[in-house]
Amino acid sequence: MLTYTPGSTLVHRLDPRTKLAVQFAFALVAFTASTAPQLIGLFVVGLGSLRLAQLAVRAVLRAYWVVLLILALGPVLAAVTLGPPWLRLDPALVSLRSIARIVPILFVSAAYIHTTPIRETRAAIQRTIPGRPGQLLGVGVALTFRYVPVLRADLRSVRDAIRARNGDTRSLWERSQRLTVLLVDRALRRSDQLAIALQARCFAWNPTLPRLQFSRRDVPVWLLSIAFVVVAVVDLLGL
Structure with missing residues (x-):
């Protein structure tokens, strides 16, 4: 699971x-890309972001292997038909x-997670989206980043x-039932612990967040975003 790692790279700063x-901006241009040169350019930018963040491609593939496996099934399922010729290449x-x-x-998202503290993400969201919607979104994103690794560890x-306990000798259905029940139980316990922790720390919707400030190194990246x-x-x- 990818988490924030302190560093001094350009992306960290x-x-x-x-x-x-x-x-x-990159996601927007990615979903409009259709030609082979455009797709190659997307991979160049994605790999370049990992390089600048000093994040290994292997670590990203290991973290997202479930997502990548599901995505890989897409072309296979699209090629299969229920009648002759049984397999179609175009779909x-x-x-x-x-x-x-x-x-x-x-x-690109992996490079962001690897180089950005959770509190800075919350600060960026709350200072970009005003009012309670920004506060709610900032809190939701921060809690998601913090508790997804915890839930994965529970799993x-x-x-x-x-x-x-030799549970792997049981049928797949019994193992799935047992695993689901235990995970739901742990998730509910985690939610209760979270509620108590928030009360104990006097949770505030508008806490003192890190100070954010643009610098000259941000200008080329903003120009790149506009270009995207x-x-x-x-x-x-x-056109």
Whole structure:
């Protein structure tokens, strides 16, 4: 599971609002890309972001392997038909082209998670979206980033406990039932602990967040974001 790792790379030193902007702009241009050169360019940008963040491609693939596996099934399912000729290549290529747009987005988002503290993400959201909606979104994103790794650790510990008690000798249905019940029980306990912790720490909707400030190094990234948006608009309008 990818989490924030302190560092001094260029991506670490960027303002989180800049990194969020380039993510959204890159996602926009990715979903409008259709030609092979455009898709290659998306991968170049995605791999370049990992390089600048000093994040190994192997670590990203290991973190997103479930997502990538599900995406890989898309072209296979698209190629299968219920009658002759049983397999069709054109739908598989269309599905593969769609999937090729998503992988670079995962690379860019992984670079963001690796280089941005959770509190800075919350500060960027709350200072970009005013009022209670921004506060609610900031809190939701912060809690998601903090508790997804915890829930994944609970999943591993429950699975190991079942195996230690020879649970893997049972049927797949029984194991799935047992795993689901235990995970739901742990998730409910975590929610109760979270509520008590928030009360104990006098949870506030508008806490003192980190101070954010743009610098000269953010300017080229903002220009890149604008260029992404322009390219996406040109593709959408067919100019």
